[in-house]
Amino acid sequence: xxxxxxxxxxxxxxxxxxxxxxxxxxxxxxxDLLAEKxxxxxxxxxxxxxxxxxxxxxxxxxGGQDVSGGGCGCN
Amino acid sequence: xxxxAAEPEATGPGPAQPASSPSALRERLSTAALALLLVPAAAGxxxxxxxxxxxxxYYGEQDRTQVFEPIVRATRLFGDGQAISAxxxxxxxxxxxxSGALPSGTVQTMTTPSxxxxxxxxxxxPLTKFEDHRAGLDVDWRKPWGSLVTTTVGxxxxxxxxxxxxxxxxxxxxxxxxxxxxxxxxxxxxDDSVFPVGGTPIGLSDGSEVTKGSNSKRVKSVLFxxxxxxxxxxxxxxxxxxxxxxxxxxxPYKVISVVSPFNGLPVYTLTDNRPSSRTRSSALLSSVYxxxxxxxxxxxxxxxxxxxxxxxxxxxxxxxxxxxxxYLEPHVRYYRQTAASFYTIGLSTILRPPEYATADYxxxxxxxxxxxxxxxxxxxxxxxxxxxxxxxxxxxxxTAGGDxxxxxxxFDLTPTxxxxxxxxxxxxxx
Numbered sequence: 438x439x440x441x442x443x444x445x446x447x448x449x450x451x452x453x454x455x456x457x458x459x460x461x462x463x464x465x466x467x468x469d470l471l472a473e474k475x476x477x478x479x480x481x482x483x484x485x486x487x488x489x490x491x492x493x494x495x496x497x498x499x500g501g502q503d504v505s506g507g508g509c510g511c512n
Numbered sequence: 513x514x515x516x517a518a519e520p521e522a523t524g525p526g527p528a529q530p531a532s533s534p535s536a537l538r539e540r541l542s543t544a545a546l547a548l549l550l551v552p553a554a555a556g557x558x559x560x561x562x563x564x565x566x567x568x569x570y571y572g573e574q575d576r577t578q579v580f581e582p583i584v585r586a587t588r589l590f591g592d593g594q595a596i597s598a599x600x601x602x603x604x605x606x607x608x609x610x611s612g613a614l615p616s617g618t619v620q621t622m623t624t625p626s627x628x629x630x631x632x633x634x635x636x637x638p639l640t641k642f643e644d645h646r647a648g649l650d651v652d653w654r655k656p657w658g659s660l661v662t663t664t665v666g667x668x669x670x671x672x673x674x675x676x677x678x679x680x681x682x683x684x685x686x687x688x689x690x691x692x693x694x695x696x697x698x699x700x701x702x703d704d705s706v707f708p709v710g711g712t713p714i715g716l717s718d719g720s721e722v723t724k725g726s727n728s729k730r731v732k733s734v735l736f737x738x739x740x741x742x743x744x745x746x747x748x749x750x751x752x753x754x755x756x757x758x759x760x761x762x763x764p765y766k767v768i769s770v771v772s773p774f775n776g777l778p779v780y781t782l783t784d785n786r787p788s789s790r791t792r793s794s795a796l797l798s799s800v801y802x803x804x805x806x807x808x809x810x811x812x813x814x815x816x817x818x819x820x821x822x823x824x825x826x827x828x829x830x831x832x833x834x835x836x837x838x839y840l841e842p843h844v845r846y847y848r849q850t851a852a853s854f855y856t857i858g859l860s861t862i863l864r865p866p867e868y869a870t871a872d873y874x875x876x877x878x879x880x881x882x883x884x885x886x887x888x889x890x891x892x893x894x895x896x897x898x899x900x901x902x903x904x905x906x907x908x909x910x911t912a913g914g915d916x917x918x919x920x921x922x923f924d925l926t927p928t929x930x931x932x933x934x935x936x937x938x939x940x941x942x
Binding site: 447448451452454462463465467468470471473475476477478481483484487491492495496497498499500501502503504505506507508509510511512 | 565567569571599605646648650652666670677678679681690691692698706729731733735736737741743744745747748750751752753755793795796797800802807813814815821831833839847849875878886901905907931933935937
């Protein structure tokens, strides 16, 4: 069986534009749009948890934004 | 990152409606200025509110598994930014799922895990009927430490007929560079137990010999994430997770057919057997973009594990607000995975069984497509939020054609699984 070789490198490559991007400074008084709840990366945690459970039971993958939650006998 | 309107650093109250005209813009700026003046007083008031969220999930696979799951979550929000939540969920699961055995040109007689004899019509994929209930409790406590650091600790307990999960988790998030960057790190530990109905069969055996008692499964996860405010309208984040699983990872009710290499007819079955460790890794890239009026959420996840499963997931949501409290959010998700190294559709009578083998289609090569929409709406004047989400999930396995010989070449061993899900949600504060 294969180790997840180069995986850390992939995360770093993905993180690079996130860290380096966005040259323009967004001042605190310019964050009215960002403050909207619908701009959250996870605006509905309950719906997100339901989806995680559904796909965990149907597919072989898991992981994403969170590590909370528990196991299940469904897969 | 979440710049919630309730947090002191959120300089705008963030109403959902866009400022499409100069007068609307002036009104919003005035509101934002007023909010800035009021924030220190509100923060010192230490007033607490409560939020209740209900949701009910219906999950129905065509001719297979049905799940009904009501969930209730209660949250106490304190004036200093702390929040304590408790969530209770109950799953009622009925139906059937593929046993892993192959169809035959004739009627097959099989023994269920509980010792019952069932007959499978000629040409049909053998299914195992089941019925279960699962109750789960999750609690978490979020606490800000000053204006830059937030911690969250939580616990989980769930129980079903043959599975128990107990877990703890913790996460810390810190803001940098005037809240433009948020760095998060977290971890979780789950101590699970598997106690199959009828005992635990020996792996790759005929299933007649079982061991009693429960089997341990321990899961450790770590997470590291960075989110960044790219522009006034755009937030991007990247999250990496790694999960270490050790213990009993086999599916005790699944079997593998052993077939004749000459005509493809199943001769007997062996029980499933998987390695006792698995390391999973995922990298998730997410973006939330505020268009003129609407919100576009996109994400891509790459996943790999030591069982040789690799997958790519693309997810797009587009939220269009219709009126105060009313919105429509179409959703598309595409998922594709490779097969685990020990996945097989069947074994051969003339070859020695491998060390590990499974015929569980969920570890085979497959594709999942999800299409759906979420409707947010309000009823009456009460400041509450209803949501109704309906989705169609189409899943198709992809067995390598060369693996099927004899009679098996006449069957579709991985038929399309059509699933319909509906979630009705209701939230209110008091």
